[in-house]
Amino acid sequence: MKIGIIGLGRMGRGIAKNLVNKGYDVEGYDVDPTSYKILSNLKSFKPLNSISESKDSDFILLLLPTGKEVIEALKELVNYKGIIIDMTTMGYDELNDVINFINNNGLNYISAKIERGPSDAEAGRLIFYVGGRKDLVDKSDKLFKDMGEYIYLGSNENANIIKLISTLLLTANTVLLAEVSQIADKLRIDKDLLVKALSMGGADSIQLRSRFPMMINNSYKEIFSVKLSKYVAEKTLEYINDYGVTYSPLLKYVSDILKLSDALGIGNKDIAEISEFYKKINSS
Structure with missing residues (x-):
């Protein structure tokens, strides 16, 4: 299974290391090229030149600063047929903008807001507050369990x-x-x-x-x-x-x-x- 990670900060890098260690093929993109240097010794990790290159992944994880960056990333993922799991913390208005964009473009999107820190990400001990379509959550069950634990809260807004x-x-x-x-x-x-x-x-x-x-x-x-x-x-x-x-x-x-x-x-x-x-x- 191939996982794309958009945002390779402390949490994104920790998740990448954990998933590679569990046998996933992982590719990732970050605006800061130093993230690639930190992950250069990680086998089965492929650095990407753009967000759109992650479209060949089964799942794409978004770990971005705010909802504004999420919208910009989603614009490059239009027509993507896999499941987008958004781990970005955002405000009320930002989430509404994201959900409107998702609905208008027919993307498969769920929210998974993270608890705990980078060391837990690397060890696969994260906690996720998950919201969105239940069928997409069910398809993501194994991936979530390989990253930690999750609780399904219904809507994307509830999770956020x-x-x-x-x-x-x-x-x-x-x-x-x-x-x-x-x-x-x-x-x-x-x-x-x-x-x-x-x-x-x-x-x-x-x-x-x-x-x-x-x-x-x-x-x-x-x-x-x-x-x-x-x-x-x-x-x-x-x-x-x-x-x-x-x-x-x-x-x-x-x-x-x-x-x-x-x-x-x-x-x-x-x-x-x-x-x-x-x-x-x-x-x-």
């Missing part, structure tokens, strides 16, 4: 909004942990023991166990940047407002912290670096 909400909740938890991390150095307790103690009680969370140690040890991994998280927060608030919910002060506060951190150049690796924003504020 659940992803946005999930990411914003994750980010809100991280922002709170970043505030709390400021007192870690002042406590006379081993840092590993601090994490263990907090994770044993009601404060336990995935972010506590994964991102809090980064904060208190000042050691950050490349996972999910502040810039990308800011984009997701803005799109989530747009969705919420479209549903008639106009008062959400905590989510607005989280969005503002992301904007300020990004403006200061903080968080190129991961949102855990928001703790550096608080350090800067508290030291000024």
Whole structure:
């Protein structure tokens, strides 16, 4: 089976490595040629010169920055007969534009919004929020299972909004942990023991166990940047407002912290670096 991947950033490269290791023929395209150099030693991977060259694939995966880039990619995939799986996080208006384009051009399209990071992509441990035509999802079942786990949520819109909400909740938890991390150095307790103690009680969370140690040890991994998280927060608030919910002060506060951190150049690796924003504020 041949898989085309459009967008070979951290997640796209991780998925490519996983699928090659599981016996798929994988080809991919990215506007940044350095992505090809990173994957140059990956057997059964073919770099492409254009998006349209991926039309010979059975499935095409889209991992692009925004819905705008998705539309541009779809224009090059008109008349494609395989299944397009869109993993791009986007806002309400962007998704509507994409769905209108899909319907007008008769493309086989489903949404699969990603949870977890690049290391999970490479290991085949991703979680997907999936929406769209059920018959297309059923045909994609084996591919999804080779990439991780998935839950079918009905419509493309459902998959997209659940992803946005999930990411914003994750980010809100991280922002709170970043505030709390400021007192870690002042406590006379081993840092590993601090994490263990907090994770044993009601404060336990995935972010506590994964991102809090980064904060208190000042050691950050490349996972999910502040810039990308800011984009997701803005799109989530747009969705919420479209549903008639106009008062959400905590989510607005989280969005503002992301904007300020990004403006200061903080968080190129991961949102855990928001703790550096608080350090800067508290030291000024």
